Amino acid sequence: MCGIIGITSTKPVTQRIVDGLKRLEYRGYDSAGVATLESGHINTRRSAGKIANLQSVVDAHPLHGHIGIGHIRWATHGAPTENNAHPISNGKLSIVHNGIIENFAQLREQLTAKGHVFHSQTDTESIVHLITDHLDHGSSPKEALHKALNQLEGAFAIGVLFEGHDLLLGARRGSPLVIGVGEEEMFLGSDALGLAPYTDRLIYLEEGDWVILKSNSYQIYDHNAAPITRPIVHIPTDNFQIAKDGFAHFMLKEIHEQPSVIGQSLSNVLDPCSRLPSFEGLNFPQVNAFDTINIVACGTSHYAAMVAKYWLEGLAHLRVNVDMASEFRYRKPTLISNDICLFISQSGETADTLAALKHAKAHGQFCIALVNVATSSMAREADAVILTDAGVEVGVASTKAFTCQLIVLATLSLALSLQTKASSPEQVTVHVEALTHVPTLMGQLLTQTETYSQIARKWLMGAKDILYIGRGTLFPMALEGALKLKELSYIHAEGFPAGELKHGPIALIDQDLPVIVLAPHDHLFDKTLSNAFEVLARGARVILLTDTIGAKKITQINDHIIVITLIETTDLTAPLLYALPLQLLAYYTALHKGTDVDQPRNLAKSVTVE
Ligand code: G6P
Numbered sequence: 073m074c075g076i077i078g079i080t081s082t083k084p085v086t087q088r089i090v091d092g093l094k095r096l097e098y099r100g101y102d103s104a105g106v107a108t109l110e111s112g113h114i115n116t117r118r119s120a121g122k123i124a125n126l127q128s129v130v131d132a133h134p135l136h137g138h139i140g141i142g143h144i145r146w147a148t149h150g151a152p153t154e155n156n157a158h159p160i161s162n163g164k165l166s167i168v169h170n171g172i173i174e175n176f177a178q179l180r181e182q183l184t185a186k187g188h189v190f191h192s193q194t195d196t197e198s199i200v201h202l203i204t205d206h207l208d209h210g211s212s213p214k215e216a217l218h219k220a221l222n223q224l225e226g227a228f229a230i231g232v233l234f235e236g237h238d239l240l241l242g243a244r245r246g247s248p249l250v251i252g253v254g255e256e257e258m259f260l261g262s263d264a265l266g267l268a269p270y271t272d273r274l275i276y277l278e279e280g281d282w283v284i285l286k287s288n289s290y291q292i293y294d295h296n297a298a299p300i301t302r303p304i305v306h307i308p309t310d311n312f313q314i315a316k317d318g319f320a321h322f323m324l325k326e327i328h329e330q331p332s333v334i335g336q337s338l339s340n341v342l343d344p345c346s347r348l349p350s351f352e353g354l355n356f357p358q359v360n361a362f363d364t365i366n367i368v369a370c371g372t373s374h375y376a377a378m379v380a381k382y383w384l385e386g387l388a389h390l391r392v393n394v395d396m397a398s399e400f401r402y403r404k405p406t407l408i409s410n411d412i413c414l415f416i417s418q419s420g421e422t423a424d425t426l427a428a429l430k431h432a433k434a435h436g437q438f439c440i441a442l443v444n445v446a447t448s449s450m451a452r453e454a455d456a457v458i459l460t461d462a463g464v465e466v467g468v469a470s471t472k473a474f475t476c477q478l479i480v481l482a483t484l485s486l487a488l489s490l491q492t493k494a495s496s497p498e499q500v501t502v503h504v505e506a507l508t509h510v511p512t513l514m515g516q517l518l519t520q521t522e523t524y525s526q527i528a529r530k531w532l533m534g535a536k537d538i539l540y541i542g543r544g545t546l547f548p549m550a551l552e553g554a555l556k557l558k559e560l561s562y563i564h565a566e567g568f569p570a571g572e573l574k575h576g577p578i579a580l581i582d583q584d585l586p587v588i589v590l591a592p593h594d595h596l597f598d599k600t601l602s603n604a605f606e607v608l609a610r611g612a613r614v615i616l617l618t619d620t621i622g623a624k625k626i627t628q629i630n631d632h633i634i635v636i637t638l639i640e641t642t643d644l645t646a647p648l649l650y651a652l653p654l655q656l657l658a659y660y661t662a663l664h665k666g667t668d669v670d671q672p673r674n675l676a677k678s679v680t681v682e
Contacts, residue, residue: 076168077260079259080238080285093123093143110137173195179198206220239284254273276447324669327659341458341484366413369425370398375548379548388489407436410438419445421448422678426450441457486500528656537566539568547570550569559672587612588614593640616635621640
């Protein structure tokens with residue numbers, strides 16, 4: 073979480089820092105700030121709330137420096153107030169920080185005993201005083217930073233300005249940090265996205281690296297303070313276009329992009345001649361070389377992993393474990409060499425998933441990263457990378473990245489089913505054919521947005537609690553539907569396997585509780601329908617999503633049930649096509665309630681702290 077931008081230049085930097093922060097808002101939006109060096113003195117502007125507030129402060133009270141740092145915060149230690157906003161300055165230096173200093177309490181106690189006075193509740197302020205302490209004892213900025221880095225525990229990326237020194241220092245351990253190389257100016261940033269308008273020449277700092285930036289030079293050091301070089305990579309900046317293109321919200325735009333990005337992601341993993349799944353070049357072990365696939369992810373990506381488990385077991389007859397990254401790493405799972413670990417992440421930066429990847433790698437696993445950002449930390453750490461082609465996803469609630477993950481996972485399952493000989497090429501061709509129709513079918517679904525808007529207004533926006541139920545792959549989709557709804561509209565929502573309802577959740581049912589039932593006409597349809605009738609019989613209101621064949625079987629129509637008739641699906645296409653109504657129901661419920669669709673409270677798109 074949190075985003076960092078730094079610039080050393082021969083020109084004013086403030087507005088470019090603020091603009092860079094706007095591109096990093098997906099990392100957090102609790103507060104923001106900027107500091108620049110003017111005639112050797114650090115001046116700081118900060119504000120609580122979104123970046124627009126900082127823009128107003130900077131407009132009213134401009135900063136004119138040519139060297140500066142900026143920060144967008146997702147609060148960990150200390151409330152999201154102006155006083156806790158970064159940069160945190162003390163008259164000698166100023167710091168922006170992404171990550172968590174785990175030994176901050178101990179440092180605070182030691183430094184307070186030495187006479188340092190703390191003014192914020194942040195863990196970051198302990199770095200400010202620690203470096204200051206070394207400066208007070210005669211260290212240069214470079215020496216002070218290096219000594220402080222050796223005393224810090226935790227995961228962090230920082231940028232530091234020093235009074236009286238025309239330079240910018242940066243350091244990373246655990247959290248990503250990149251250097252941008254410009255013309256007579258240098259940049260520091262959390263990722264390529266933030267720096268895209270300024271340069272396409274990037275240097276990714278490695279674990280433990282730190283750097284001294286001047287307007288026309290840089291020097292990188294490793295954790296032992298030995299000078300080191302890292303390669304410059306060219307990243308095409310047109311991959312990082314951010315615009316709403318006439319849509320009211322990024323989320324709505326990204327929902328509508330799904331037909332095209334799904335089509336692109338699918339064609340990337342199909343052989344152009346045979347039209348069979350092709351993951352060649354990935355170089356991952358043949359399926360008979362490993363026993364089990366462990367899939368690890370967080371949030372919506374975790375639900376993609378849960379869907380994939382059904383496909384990999386059902387189609388390829390493989391053993392599959394699915395873990396939440398935050399549990400996997402500390403659970404001490406039994407990892408057998410030759411097993412494969414698949415890490416799914418839109419951003420490729422989620423701290424828990426990245427840590428889980430490193431843990432698995434250290435335990436001899438072949439690690440595959442399925443990510444949407446080619447330059448991400450996971451892509452660089454993994455043994456093999458599969459890219460989704462969703463483009464930049466800005467809305468905090470994942471939509472197009474999720475369905476792109478699903479289509480790639482469906483295709484991967486088919487590829488592995490060929491390897492295990494669980495499916496014949498002819499059978500796989502039938503599945504691929506069904507997948508190729510998904511973009512068109514999604515396009516048709518997206519012509520019915522008004523239906524979802526009306527249901528959201530009449531049935532959902534006034535509810536206090538909402539349940540989602542489904543069976544098979546539609547169970548993780550029920551979880552995903554509930555997650556989308558709660559994160560956007562702040563209505564309590566939960567997903568359950570339909571068969572589990574009677575073991576507890578059914579006690580919640582009353583006339584005020586809508587139940588969204590995901591029931592494609594598959595081999596489980598009759599059972600799911602029975603569960604829908606069970607909750608109807610207890611007074612709940614039911615929104616049932618099915619297809620034309622399913623709809624014909626529903627005879628009990630009254631004012632307590634709405635049937636939404638979708639297109640017929642297969643086991644592989646159902647999660648992809650049911651994702652869209654779930655996204656639209658969540659979107660319109662939030663829209664009608666007036667919550668912030670693209671930046672829901674307390675959340676961030678990229679969660680780079682544990
Ligand atoms: C955050 C986002 C979710 C996302 C999750 C995992 O919680 O708000 O939308 O699913 O992180 O992110 P990843 O980038 O690893 O897929």
